[in-house]
Structures are given as structure tokens and as C-alpha cells.
Amino acid sequence: MKNFITRSSWHVWALTAAVVLALYFIVLFPTLRLLGQAFSSRGLEGFTTSLQGGQGDQNVLLNTVILGVLVGLLGMIGGFVLAMARTRLNFRGKRLFHWIAMLPLISPPFAIATATVTLFGKRGIITDKLLGLEVDVYGLPGLVIVLALSFTPVSYMNFCGMIRNLDPTLEEAAQSLGASHIKTLTKVILPMLLPGFATAFLLLFVEAAADLANPLALGGDFHVLASEIYFAVAGNGDVAYAAGVALALLIPSVSVFFIQRYWVGKKSVVSVSGKPAGEPRPLSSPWIKAPIAVLAGAWMTLIVLMYVTIAVGGFASILGVDNTLSLEHYRFIFRLGSDAITTTVSMTLVAAPIAVIIGSLTAWLVVRRLKKSAGILDLIGVLGLAVPGTILGLGYAIAYSSPTWLFGHQLLPAIAAGGSVLGGAVGIIMVYVARGVPASQQSSIAALRQVSVSLEEAAASLGAGPMAVLRKVTAPLIAQSMLTGFTYTVTRSMTVITAIIFIVTPETKVMAGQILDEVDAGRFGNAFAYCTVLIGLVLAILIATELLNRLVSRRSHTSKETV
Amino acid sequence: MTIDLHAEPSSVRFTNITKRYKTGRGSVTAVEGFNLSIEPGELVSFLGPSGCGKTTTLRMVAGFEEITDGELTIAGRRVNDIEPHRRPISMVFQSYALFPHLNVRENVAFGLKLRHEPKDKIQELVDSAMESMNISQYAKRAPHELSGGQQQRVALARAIVTEPRVLLFDEPLSNLDAKLRVRMRTEIRRIQSELGITSIFVTHDQEEAMSISDRIVVMRDGRIEQVGNPQEIYQEPANAFVADFIGSSNLLEVDASAVELGAGDNEVLVPVLGTRMPIRTTGRPWDPSHSWKVLIRPESVRVRHEDEASAGAHDVEARVRGYQYFGDHVRVECEVDGLVLESRMYGHGHHFDAGDACRVSIVAEDSRLIRD
Ligand SMILES: Nc1ncnc2c1ncn2[C@@H]1O[C@H](COP(=O)(O)OP(=O)(O)OP(=O)(O)O)[C@@H](O)[C@H]1O
Ligand SMILES: [Mg+2]
Numbered sequence: 001m002k003n004f005i006t007r008s009s010w011h012v013w014a015l016t017a018a019v020v021l022a023l024y025f026i027v028l029f030p031t032l033r034l035l036g037q038a039f040s041s042r043g044l045e046g047f048t049t050s051l052q053g054g055q056g057d058q059n060v061l062l063n064t065v066i067l068g069v070l071v072g073l074l075g076m077i078g079g080f081v082l083a084m085a086r087t088r089l090n091f092r093g094k095r096l097f098h099w100i101a102m103l104p105l106i107s108p109p110f111a112i113a114t115a116t117v118t119l120f121g122k123r124g125i126i127t128d129k130l131l132g133l134e135v136d137v138y139g140l141p142g143l144v145i146v147l148a149l150s151f152t153p154v155s156y157m158n159f160c161g162m163i164r165n166l167d168p169t170l171e172e173a174a175q176s177l178g179a180s181h182i183k184t185l186t187k188v189i190l191p192m193l194l195p196g197f198a199t200a201f202l203l204l205f206v207e208a209a210a211d212l213a214n215p216l217a218l219g220g221d222f223h224v225l226a227s228e229i230y231f232a233v234a235g236n237g238d239v240a241y242a243a244g245v246a247l248a249l250l251i252p253s254v255s256v257f258f259i260q261r262y263w264v265g266k267k268s269v270v271s272v273s274g275k276p277a278g279e280p281r282p283l284s285s286p287w288i289k290a291p292i293a294v295l296a297g298a299w300m301t302l303i304v305l306m307y308v309t310i311a312v313g314g315f316a317s318i319l320g321v322d323n324t325l326s327l328e329h330y331r332f333i334f335r336l337g338s339d340a341i342t343t344t345v346s347m348t349l350v351a352a353p354i355a356v357i358i359g360s361l362t363a364w365l366v367v368r369r370l371k372k373s374a375g376i377l378d379l380i381g382v383l384g385l386a387v388p389g390t391i392l393g394l395g396y397a398i399a400y401s402s403p404t405w406l407f408g409h410q411l412l413p414a415i416a417a418g419g420s421v422l423g424g425a426v427g428i429i430m431v432y433v434a435r436g437v438p439a440s441q442q443s444s445i446a447a448l449r450q451v452s453v454s455l456e457e458a459a460a461s462l463g464a465g466p467m468a469v470l471r472k473v474t475a476p477l478i479a480q481s482m483l484t485g486f487t488y489t490v491t492r493s494m495t496v497i498t499a500i501i502f503i504v505t506p507e508t509k510v511m512a513g514q515i516l517d518e519v520d521a522g523r524f525g526n527a528f529a530y531c532t533v534l535i536g537l538v539l540a541i542l543i544a545t546e547l548l549n550r551l552v553s554r555r556s557h558t559s560k561e562t563v
Numbered sequence: 564m565t566i567d568l569h570a571e572p573s574s575v576r577f578t579n580i581t582k583r584y585k586t587g588r589g590s591v592t593a594v595e596g597f598n599l600s601i602e603p604g605e606l607v608s609f610l611g612p613s614g615c616g617k618t619t620t621l622r623m624v625a626g627f628e629e630i631t632d633g634e635l636t637i638a639g640r641r642v643n644d645i646e647p648h649r650r651p652i653s654m655v656f657q658s659y660a661l662f663p664h665l666n667v668r669e670n671v672a673f674g675l676k677l678r679h680e681p682k683d684k685i686q687e688l689v690d691s692a693m694e695s696m697n698i699s700q701y702a703k704r705a706p707h708e709l710s711g712g713q714q715q716r717v718a719l720a721r722a723i724v725t726e727p728r729v730l731l732f733d734e735p736l737s738n739l740d741a742k743l744r745v746r747m748r749t750e751i752r753r754i755q756s757e758l759g760i761t762s763i764f765v766t767h768d769q770e771e772a773m774s775i776s777d778r779i780v781v782m783r784d785g786r787i788e789q790v791g792n793p794q795e796i797y798q799e800p801a802n803a804f805v806a807d808f809i810g811s812s813n814l815l816e817v818d819a820s821a822v823e824l825g826a827g828d829n830e831v832l833v834p835v836l837g838t839r840m841p842i843r844t845t846g847r848p849w850d851p852s853h854s855w856k857v858l859i860r861p862e863s864v865r866v867r868h869e870d871e872a873s874a875g876a877h878d879v880e881a882r883v884r885g886y887q888y889f890g891d892h893v894r895v896e897c898e899v900d901g902l903v904l905e906s907r908m909y910g911h912g913h914h915f916d917a918g919d920a921c922r923v924s925i926v927a928e929d930s931r932l933i934r935d
Contacts, residue, residue, distance in 0.1 A: 172627055173660035173718075175647040177674035177725055183648075187673075191664045 011467045012369060019361050020377070026358075026434040027384045030395030034250075037243035037398055046232070046244025054228055061248065064209050064224040067143060071208035074148040076200040078299055079155025080193070085296035087163045089289060090282045100303055105153040106538045107310075108495045108512050109213035110519050111531040113146045115309040117218070118320050118524060125309075125320040138220030146218055147208045149303065154207070155200030162196040168281050181285030195264050202260040206253045210388030212498040213512075217519050225249040226390045226498075233502060239398060246391045257386040310535075313528030329529035333514075337530065340509035344494060345537060347425060347510070351432030352489040356482050358433065359440025364474060366441075367448040368456075381441045384434035389499030392434060397502040400427050416503040423507030428500050432493035439492075440485025447481035448474070483549055487542055494538045572603040572761045573638035573651065573728040575624065580633035582619050582785075593619040594785045597633070604759040606752070608772035611782035612808065617765040620782075621731050624763060626650050637729060653722035654731040657738060659714040661706035667717050668693070668702040674725035692724040695754065712743045719751065723758060730755065730762040736771065744768075748775050769809050773797065781805050799845040802934045806858045813864065813904050815857040817932070824849065831932060833857055836879045836899060836925065844932040854935040863926040864906035866895045866915065871922075878924035886915045897923050 037043050054060030082101050086094060104112060120127045120137050127133045136142075166189065174184045212226040219227055225245055232242035283289050313319040317326045333341075362381045366374045384392070400416035416427025451474070459473045460466075475482075497512035504513045511534050518527040580597040583590045594616040601607050609617040622628040623635060626647035635642055642650055653674070661670050671692055675685045693699045696716040706714055715735060722730060735751070736744045752775040755762050766772050772779050773793040781788045781796060781804075789801035800806035803814055815835065823832045825841045831849045832839040835857060842857060849855075866881070867873070884903065885896040893913045895906045904923060915921065 167658065167660065169656050169658055169660040170662060172625070172647070173654065173656060173662070173721075174673070175627075176625055176650075176652060176654040176731075177721065178648050178677050179673075180646075180648050183677060187677075188662060188664075192662075194664070 009466050011465075015361065016365055016369065019358060019365060020380075022358050023362065023377075023380050023437070026430050026437070027387070027392070028380055030392060030399040031383065031387055033399035034243050034246060034391065034395035037240045038247040040240050040243075042238070042240035043244035043247070046238075046241035047247045048244075050225060050228065050245045050248035054223070054225075056223060058221075058223060060223050060225055060228050063140075063222060064226075064249070067140065067147070067224055068205040068209035070140075070144045071147040071151065072201040072205035074144060075152045075155050075204040075208075076197055078148060078152040079157075079159050079200050080197070081292055081295045082152065082156045082299060083159030083163055084283075084292050087160060087280050088283045089293060089296075097300070100300055100307075101156050102153050103303060103307060103535075104150045106491045106495065106542070107307075107535050108515055108531055109150065109211070109497055110217050110512075110515050110527060111310055111535070112149050112306050113142075113214050113217040114519055114524050114527050114531070115306040115313070116142060116146050118309055118313060119305065123320065129320065136220075138218060139222040142218050143214055143222065146214055147211060148204075149306070150214070151204050151207045152299075154203055158200055158203070159193070159196055162193055164280060166192060166280060171281075181283070181288055185288055198264045199260055202256050202264065206256050206388065210249060210253050210390060210498075212390045212501060213516070216516070226388070229390055229394060230501065233394065233397070239394075242394060243398065246394055249388060250391050253388045253391075254386050257382075261382070261386075310528050310531050313525060314532045316525065318525060319528070326525070329525040332526050333529050333533065337509075337511070337514050340511045340514045341533065341537070343425070343509055344511045344534075345541075347429050347508075348432065348490055348493040348541075351429045351493050352436060352486050354429075355433045355436030355489040356440045356485045359437040359485050360444040360475075360478060360482050362437065362441045363444030363448055363478075364470065367445055368453075368474075378441070378445070382438040384436075385438035389435070389496065390501070392431065393499045393502045396427055396431060400430075401503070424503055424505040425508045427503045428508060428510065431499050431503070432489065432496070435492050435496065435499060436485065436489025439488035440482065443481035443484040443488075444478050447478040451477045480549075483545065487545055490541050490545075491538055494534060494541075571638075571728070572759050574603050574636075575599075575601040575729055575761060575763070576634075576636045576639075577620075578634040578636075580620070580623065580635060581631050582616070582623060582628060583631045592785055594623075597785075597787060599780060599787065599790065601761060601763070603761055604756075605777045606755055606762040606764060606775060608764045608766055608776040608779045609782060610766060610769060610772040610779050610808075611788075613767060615782040616785040617767070617782060618733055619785075621654075621733055621763055621765050624729065625652055625654050625731055651728035652731055653725055653727035653729075654733070655715075655718050655722050655735045657734045659706070659711075659718045659738075661714055661717055661721075663706055665706075666702070667698060667704050667706070667709070670706065670717055671721045671724055673721060678725075688724050692720040696720040696750075711739050712747060715739065715747060716750075719754065723754060723760070728761065730760045732762065732764045732766075734765055734767070736766075737768070744771070751775065773809075781808060798929075799931065800858065800933060801846045803856050803858075806856075806931075806933055811861055811905060811907075813857075813859040813861065815859065815902065817855045817857055819851045819855065822849065822851065822855075833932060835859075835930075836877070836923070838877050840877075840925070840927045840930070842927060842930050842932045847934065849932070855932050856935050858931045858933050859904070859925055860929060861894070861905045861907035862909075863929040864897075864904050865924045865926070866897055866906045866908065866913075866921050867924075868915075869920045869922060873922070873924075876924040876926075878922040881921050881923040883915045883917055883919040883921050885917055897921060899923055 038047060049055055050061055053062060086097055086101070116137055117124065119125050120135065120142070122128065122136055124137070127135045170188055170192070171184050174188045179187060209224070210226055212230055215222070215224050215227045216230065225248060229242045229245045229249070232238045232245060309319065314329050315325055315327070316322070317324045317328070359381070362377060366378045370377060396416045400412070400414060402414050403410050404412040413421050415421055415430070416424055455477070456469050456473055459469045464472060495512060497516055500510065500513070504510060511530060515527050515530045518524070518530065577597050577599045580594060581592070582594040583592050597620060609620060611617055619628060623630050626642070626645060630643050637651060662673065665673065668689060672685055672689045675688060690699070693702065696719055698713060698716050698720060701709060701713060701717070706717065709717065732751070736747050739747060748771055764772070764775065776793060778790060778792050779796045780790050783804055789796060789805045791799070796805065797809055800809060806812045806814065817833060821834045823839070825832045827841070827843070829844045829848060830841050831844060833842050865876070866883070879899055881897040881899040883895060884898050887894045892907055892909045895908070895913070895915055897904050897906065906923070
């Protein structure tokens with residue numbers, strides 16, 4: 001049956017075409033170009049070499065898998081414990097707890113790595129100065145800890161949502177049937193959270209296996225596929241070979257991502273029963289509370305320690321070696337890095353609204369407009385997140401560092417990497433958008449599914465055309481989820497390095513790139529100062545957005561009352 | 564039905580039970596001075612308007628809410644400080660609370676498996692519980708693949724299979740449609756009396772309470788207003804609140820100075836419709852210092868057309884204000900001396916139009932003088 005929702009005007013067709021074209025250029029085209037290189041003979045050589053473990057004497061593929069599995073397990077458990085602590089323990093300062101738990105998400109990748117070296121490295125404050133231990137954090141153990149700390153917020157948020165959705169009467173039902181607290185946990189709570197554990201593990205596996213920044217900073221001799229790609233490009237300029245290696249990483253990452261999204265995600269058993277019944281109740285058994293409190297406390301302490309180190313490190317000459325107060329690092333970054341700061345912020349603020357618009361329009365098309373092709377569009381949209389950053393960045397380098405041609409006409413000039421227009425800023429912004437679209441799209445899809453079609457039909461029956469309905473009814477109703485997409489894109493863009501490492505240029509400095517340079521050069525103090533400023537900026541943007549949101553929603557609330 | 568009960572049905576006794584919730588600002592008293600003794604095998608309903616403390620009281624029996632004050636005993640044993648999973652109770656929830664990660668059979672077996680009963684015994688008990696609830700054919704289904712009524716059957720099977728001494732129901736039928744509700748309540752009553760499990764049934768549906776209970780506890784604002792069997796609650800309500808909450812009623816003001824003591828026990832002569840009617844008091848004897856009301860159930864009010872022959876009862880002139888037809892009965896609203904009386908008459912042949920002149924009589928024996 002054709003109702004007004006599926007009946008289309010030319011506006012809608014134009015909009016669809018625009019969205020598809022935008023998605024094509026920001027994700028599909030670079031990915032396809034990368035695949036093209038990967039399937040060249042040199043590319044296939046890289047691919048097969050990687051599958052056999054790489055060129056060196058260590059098995060890079062195995063390393064990557066081990067790293068992914070360990071980080072996946074640790075981060076999964078960490079996220080679960082933190083989420084249980086937040087939702088099921090009674091204590092003061094839950095907001096603060098939440099902010100601290102989320103902190104790694106809004107900080108650049110090297111922040112924790114650098115702090116870890118300073119605290120736990122060979123001459124680390126804790127390991128060497130305090131305990132006199134002989135440890136080397138470079139390599140697998142350090143990487144696992146740093147990556148787990150960095151990505152745990154992802155699993156923490158996932159678990160928070162799931163635990164909140166657990167129907168507390170199910171636990172009461174179990175108890176009334178004779179299940180002790182431990183049994184309730186093992187027979188009811190954990191089984192129902194099983195999809196959550198799977199999701200957390202898979203997401204973290206992909207993040208860790210594809211991460212480039214930390215292996216560069218902390219990997220030492222421990223090589224993974226991502227660093228192989230980097231060395232192939234940066235060391236030998238062998239892009240085709242790198243593309244081949246990238247394929248070896250792309251296949252498992254994308255498969256895991258889609259397994260998680262289309263299979264595990266659908267398996268969720270939480271909240272199928274009648275009506276949700278109230279808040280989660282605090283745990284009462286000390287046998288469960290104590291381990292959670294201890295583990296969560298330890299985790300929190302570690303995070304706080306890291307960030308105190310970062311904050312203090314910017315003001316010390318060389319933290320751990322020469323602890324005298326020094327403003328030298330801040331002087332340095334404001335002298336040489338102010339460019340990077342303004343460029344990063346402006347590119348982010350350009351990218352975020354674009355990502356939100358593309359993401360929510362995609363969501364609208366997927367949920368309301370398209371039928372059979374909805375799944376395909378949805379898939380293309382989330383590709384920007386499914387494709388690991390390193391690989392997307394490499395795809396950009398391949399696709400856009402020279403002009404784009406179509407049927408003998410130059411369609412686009414070079415827009416990424418050195419020598420391109422606007423110093424490569426366009427390419428970087430496009431990467432930001434590509435990484436931001438999926439979040440915006442997913443939250444808008446969720447929101448749109450909640451909004452009854454009858455609201456839009458009501459507007460249409462009152463004489464609003466499809467475009468007017470979209471602007472006047474649909475968009476305001478999903479405003480909140482658009483905001484989520486905005487904040488997500490901002491944090492991602494400000495902190496990302498992996499995805500743009502191949503297309504940053506000397507003309508367009510980004511903060512994360514500057515930090516990498518400082519870490520590489522061993523100037524940790526400067527890196528700490530940069531990290532602090534960057535975290536501060538992200539927080540400032542987030543807080544400003546939140547305040548604006550409150551202001552606007554209060555206004556719209558009062559206007560609703562007067563209607 | 565082949566489940567044989569090893570556990571004896573138990574009594575439940577509330578002594579001065581009080582529950583106060585701590586809130587942001589001070590505390591809320593949800594239940595106060597609750598005294599009740601439930602006999603073994605009895606089904607008692609808690610009935611009352613929303614927020615009167617029914618759920619809270621029930622959850623104190625289950626152990627999900629701490630008892631602020633007073634003593635609760637099950638089978639003579641104080642259970643105030645016993646954890647929920649150690650109490651000999653089972654609960655049936657409004658939302659069914661079936662475990663979504665287990666299928667129907669595993670749901671029913673849940674409690675038995677926890678006790679590490681032998682496999683074949685579990686098998687046998689689960690089979691017979693599912694059979695008695697008519698859900699054997701759904702054994703392998705997931706809860707969300709069942710209708711609401713089927714889910715509630717599973718929940719009931721799961722609750723009884725562990726042979727609890729006390730069965731608790733919190734509005735178990737309120738998510739079902741009207742027809743199914745009637746069927747399920749009959750079934751709950753059947754199972755309950757077959758097994759003879761002491762049961763507490765929370766509802767705000769008076770018809771439900773009337774139809775399945777041995778006794779009904781009517782509550783208001785955390786206190787008991789009246790305890791009695793359905794007949795007592797309906798025919799001898801303790802006060803105007805109970806009368807008004809149960810069924811519909813005409814409650815007439817009483818001029819205390821015009822009341823005289825009557826001939827019979829607890830009988831007084833009250834001026835109603837221009838005559839002195841002998842009406843019995845409920846609960847307490849007449850005491851002019853209190854405020855009282857005359858309760859006249861609509862089915863005690865007879866309305867006839869002016870020209871119809873009188874049945875001999877005292878009747879007065881009235882005017883029809885409204886008339887509704889329900890098939891098996893009609894509802895007539897008449898105006899008498901500035902009062903509005905509601906009448907309900909069963910059978911056919913009662914037809915009135917608004918504005919008709921009519922005559923109204925009252926069955927005095929079924930009317931009561933009750934405390935306001
Ligand atoms: N956790 C709580 N904290 C504070 N007050 C509560 C809490 N739970 C219940 N109350 C209060 O206790 C009183 C009794 O609540 P209860 O849930 O027992 O009512 P009820 O009779 O079951 O009502 P309903 O028919 O609506 O289910 C209400 O006034 C309610 O607001
Ligand atoms: Mg209730």
C-alpha cells in the first residue's frame with residue numbers, strides 16, 4: 001500500500017541522490033580505491049605475506065589477534081565491572097564516577113600511553129622510583145593495558161544501557177523461586193547480559209586490532225598489522241603493499257563489526273517481558289558488592305592516576321626525572337602549536353554539523369523512505385566506522401592525493417595529503433565526517449523508530465508536504481539524537497590520529513599529529529601539555545553544547561505548554 | 564492434578580506491620596499498623612485504590628521490602644530478617660517476569676534446578692505442573708513467543724512447581740483483556756484450592772476480589788478498613804469508604820437528631836423518603852455523636868411507572884432523570900425530594916424515559932446504617 005510516507009516528490013529524490021553521493025565520496029570511493037590497490041599484484045603479495053605472518057621474524061597477524069583478544073577480554077570485564085558499580089552500588093558522586101570512566105573516550109590516543117610510560121616505564125615513577133622494579137612496558141603487556149584503559153568506556157557505556165534495561169522483577173522472580181544473590185547473578189543477570197559481553201568483546205577486539213597510534217607509541221618491537229601498514233607507507237612508500245596488508249586487517253575487522261551489528265545485536269534478550277518495572281535496585285549481597293567495588297575502585301584509581309600524571313606532567317620540567325615547576329611546555333605549544341589548535345577546532349566544527357546532517361538524513365531515508373534498498377544505505381553509512389581508521393586513512397591517501405577523474409574529465413582536484421587544495425584540510429574534514437556519520441545515523445535511526453509515523457501523517461493531513469514534514473515535525477523530534485551525533489563527532493574528530501595519519505600535511509597541523517611528533521621525539525612534557533589542552537577543549541565544546549541544549553529544550557518545553 | 568504437596572500450607576500473621584520509605588525529604592508511610600492473620604490454605608485479597616499500600620505489604624511478605632516495624636510470621640516463624648530466597652514463598656508478577664533467556668520448560672524448572680533435585684523428579688514435577696496449566700505444547704518456546712495469557716500460565720506453573728507454602732500475586736491479571744481475566748482468575752482459584760496453598764492476591768478490581776477470595780482486606784492510605792468474606796464486605800460494609808469502593812451505592816445523609824432506636828438488634832428508625840424505616844447498623848451500635856450514612860444498594864431500589872400496581876411497599880413520587888439499558892438489567896436514576904437515587908433492576912420489562920413521573924420504593928432489610 002502506498003501512503004504519503006512512501007510516495008515521493010522530486011525533493012525527496014534529490015535529497016536521496018545527494019546523501020548517496022556524499023556517502024559515496026566520503027567512505028565508499030576511498031574504500032574501493034584501496035581495494036583496487038589491494039588486488040594489484042603487489043597488493044596481493046602484501047596480503048598473502050600478512051596472512052603468513054608478515055616479513056619480519058615475528059608473526060604480525062598472530063600478534064594482532066592476540067592483542068585484540070586480550071584487550072577485548074580485559075575491556076569487556078572492565079566495562080562490566082564499572083557499569084555494575086555505577087548502576088548497582090550505592091555511593092556518592094556517581095556523576096563524577098561516570099565522567100572519570102568516560103575520560104579516556106575524550107582524550108587523544110597518546111595521553112594514556114605517555115602517562116603509562118612515565119608511571120610504569122623503565123624509569124617510571126611507580127615501577128622504578130617507588131618500587132624499584134625492573135619492568136619494560138613497551139610491547140604487548142603495556143599495549144594491552146593502555147588499549148584496554150582507552151577503549152573500556154565503549155564497553156562501559158554498552159553495559160550501562162543494558163543493565164538499566166534489565167527488568168528488576170526478573171531478579172525478584174528468581175529470588176522468590178529460591179535463588180540466592182550469587183545464583184541470581186549467575187543464572188539470570190549474566191545470561192541476560194551475554195549479548196552485551198559479546199558486543200563489548202567484538203567492538204574492543206576490532207578497535208584494538210586496528211589501532212595504530214598506541215602500537216607506534218608503545219609497541220616497541222611488537223609489530224601488528226596496523227603498524228606494518230604504517231611502515232610500508234611511511235618507510236618505503238609502498239602504498240600497494242600497504243593496501244594488501246590493510247586487506248588482511250580489513251576482512252576480520254569488517255566481519256566482526258557486522259557480526260556484532262546484525263547478529264549479536266539482534267540476539268539481545270533484554271527487555272522482552274511485559275512492561276519495564278522501575279529502576280535497577282542496588283545489590284545487597286556483600287559477596288558480590290565487594291569484588292565489584294574493589295575492581296572498580298582499582299580501575300578508577302588507575303585512570304585518575306593517568307590523568308593526574310597528564311595534568312601535572314605539563315607543568316613539570318621532565319616529570320619523574322626533574323620535577324621542578326615549569327611553564328616551558330605550555331609556552332612551547334602556544335608558540336608553535338596555536339596553529340594546530342585553531343585548525344583542529346575549526347575543522348572539527350565544520351565536520352560535526354555535516355556529519356549530523358548526513359547521518360540523520362541517512363537515518364530518515366533508511367527508516368521512512370526506502371524499502372528494499374534501506375539495508376544497503378544503512379550499511380554504507382556505518383561503513384565509516386566498520387572500516388578501521390588506519391585503512392580508511394590509507395584509502396583517502398590513495399583516492400584523493402591526486403585529482404579525481406571521471407570519463408576523462410577532472411571531477412575533483414587533489415584534496416588529501418601534501419600539495420592538495422587548502423593544504424589537505426578538505427580530506428581531513430571528510431575523514432572526520434566519515435567517522436562521525438555512523439554515530440549520528442545510528443542514534444537517529446533509534447529515535448525515528450520511536451516516533452510514530454502517525455505524527456508525520458497528521459502533519460501531512462494538515463497540508464504539509466514531505467519536505468515541510470521533515471523540517472517541521474521529524475527533525476525537531478529527533479533533535480536529541482542529532483545532538484548525540486554532534487558530540488560524538490566532536491570528540492572523535494578532536495582526538496583522532498589513526499585515520500588521518502597518512503593525509504596530514506605540514507600546512508594543516510592537527511593537535512593529535514603534533515602530540516605524536518612530541519611523543520616520537522621523547523618530549524613528553526609537551527605531549528602532556530597538548531593532551532591537557534586538547535581534553536580541555538573537548539570538554540569545553542561538550543559543556544557548551546549541553547548548556548545550549550538545555551536552554552533550547554527549556555524554551556521549546558515552555559512553548560509546548562502554551563500551545 | 565498429580566502434584567502432591569509435601570509442604571503443609573502455612574499461616575501468615577501480620578502484627579502491627581508498618582512500612583516507611585525514606586525519601587529525599589523525610590519519609591513516606593506506606594503501610595501502618597497492619598494486623599491480619601491468614602489461615603493455612605486461605606486465599607486473601609488485598610483490595611484498595613491506587614497507592615493504598617497493597618503492593619508494599621505483599622512485597623514485605625516476599626522479603627523484597629524491609630519491614631520498618633512490627634512482626635511478620637509464616638507458619639509461626641518470624642521471617643522479618645529472612646532473605647527472600649530463603650522464604651517458603653513464590654510470587655506471580657504483574658509483568659509475568661519470565662526469564663527471556665530460558666524457554667518455557669526451563670522457566671518452570673528454574674526453582675527446582677536451584678534445589679538440585681534429582682533429574683527425573685524435576686522432569687516429573689515440571690511435566691505435571693505444565694500439564695495442569697495447559698502449557699505442555701509450548702515447552703520449547705521462548706517467553707516472547709507466547710500471548711499474555713499463556714505467559715501468565717507459565718508464570719503460575721513456575722510458581723507452584725516449587726511447592727511454596729505461600730503464593731503471592733501482585734495484580735497478575737491486569738495486563739490481560741477482560742474475557743481472559745475472568746478465565747484466568749477461575750483457573751487461579753482452581754489451582755489454589757486444589758493445592759490448598761495459602762495465597763495473597765493483590766488487586767484493585769473489586770469483582771476479581773469478590774469472585775475468588777475467601778476473605779478480602781480493604782485498604783486505604785496504608786491502613787486496613789475492613790476484613791471479611793466477600794458477602795460481609797458487600798452487605799455489611801464497615802463504613803462509607805468500603806461501601807463506596809465495593810459495588811455502587813446510594814449513600815444518604817442522616818439527620819442524627821431524627822433517629823430513634825428501633826425494635827430489633829442494632830436496628831434504628833431512620834427517616835428516609837418521608838417515612839421512618841427500620842434499618843440495621845453495621846459493625847458498631849448506633850451512636851449519635853458520630854456521623855452516619857444510609858447505604859442503599861441500587862438493587863434495593865425499585866422504580867415503577869405511576870400507573871403500575873403497587874407491590875404494597877411504602878413508595879413515594881419521583882421523576883426519572885436517566886435510563887440506561889444493559890441487556891440483563893437496567894439502570895434508572897430518579898430524583899426524589901432533591902435526592903438522586905440509583906436503581907438497578909434485573910429482568911425485562913423495565914422501560915423508562917427521562918422525565919417520566921414514577922414511584923420509588925426501597926427494600927429496607929437490605930439497607931444499612933453505616934459510619935461515614
Ligand atoms: N520505593 C518507594 N519510595 C517511596 N515511596 C514509595 C515507594 N514505593 C511505594 N511508595 C509509596 O507507598 C505507597 C503505597 O504504594 P504501593 O505500591 O504499595 O501502592 P499500591 O496499593 O500497590 O498501588 P497500585 O494499585 O497503584 O499498585 C504509595 O503512596 C507510594 O507512593
Ligand atoms: Mg501495586
